[in-house]
C-alpha cells in the first residue's frame with residue numbers, strides 16, 4: 001500500500017482576528033500529484049507554509065513521511081522541495097551558477113545540477129544570465145532549485161501563474177513525469193480546475209479556509225453539463241429524465257440543463273426527443289468549471 005506522505009488533522013490558523021483556515025484535514029499518498037484548488041485568498045499558500053513549518057498552526061497536527069513536523073522539522077525538510085511565491089535568484093549569475101550555489105550549500109552531488117537542468121529543459125540556456133531568462137524559464141529554474149536535492153515531496157504554489165499557454169503546457173508535462181520517473185510526490189496549488197484535471201489524480205478544494213472536497217478529480221469533473229435549446233421544455237425534461245436522472249433544470253422558457261457522465265448518451269437523447277415531437281435547436285456540453293463545482297459542493301454558496 002502507498003505510504004502516507006502528508007497527513008494533516010484539523011489544522012486551524014488565524015491572523016489577528018481573521019480566521020484563515022479551519023479544520024483542514026488533508027492526506028497525500030506516495031506518488032500522488034495532489035491538486036490544491038481554491039480561489040484567491042482561500043488559504044492555499046497559508047496551508048503550504050504550515051506544511052513547510054514557515055508558519056505555526058494555532059490548532060491541529062501535521063505529519064510528514066509519518067513523523068510529526070513539529071518535532072522533526074529540520075530533518076523532514078531535507079526531503080521536501082518547495083516553490084512558494086516568486087522564486088528568488090541571483091540575476092547576474094547563470095542558471096547553472098544559481099543551481100550550483102544551492103547544491104554546494106546543501107552538499108549535494110555535482111551531477112544533480114545537470115540532471116535537474118535536463119528535467120526542466122534548461123540545459124540549452126544553462127549559461128545564460130538569469131536576468132535574461134523569460135518568465136517561463138525563471139519558473140522552471142525555480143522548480144529546478146526545488147528539485148536539486150531530489151526531494152520525496154515537492155510543494156509548488158501556483159507555479160503556472162503568469163505563464164502563457166505554451167509555458168503552462170511545458171510546466172504540466174514536467175510535473176507529470178516527477179512521480180513515475182523520480183519517485184517524487186507533488187502538492188501543487190492552482191485556481192484553475194481545467195489545469196488540475198490535466199495533471200492531478202487527487203484534489204483538495206479549499207474555500208474560505210474550509211476543505212470542502214478531497215478525493216478523485218474524475219468523480220468531480222467526470223460528468224459534463226449539457227444545455228438543450230428547445231421550444232418544449234416540459235416534454236424535453238420528461239424525456240431526458242430517462243437518461244440523466246432527476247438532476248435536470250429548466251433554466252428559462254427555452255433551455256433545459258442536465259448532467260451526463262457519458263457523451264454516448266447524447267444521440268439516444270436526440271432520437272428520443274425527436275420521437276416525442278420536441279424540436280432540438282441546440283444541444284451542447286460543457287466541462288465543469290471550478291465555479292460550477294463550488295456551486296454543486298456548496299449548494300449555491302460561493303463565499
Ligand SMILES: Nc1ncnc2c1ncn2[C@@H]1O[C@H](COP(=O)(O)OP(=O)(O)OP(=O)(O)O)[C@@H](O)[C@H]1O
Nearest residue numbers: 015020038039040041042043044045046047158191
Ligand atoms: N501574514 C499574513 N498576515 C495577515 N493575513 C494574511 C497573511 N498571510 C495570508 N493572509 C490572509 O489569509 C488569507 C488567505 O491567504 P492565502 O495566501 O493563504 O490564500 P491563497 O489561497 O494562497 O490565495 P492566493 O491564490 O491569492 O495566493 C487571505 O485573506 C490573506 O490576506
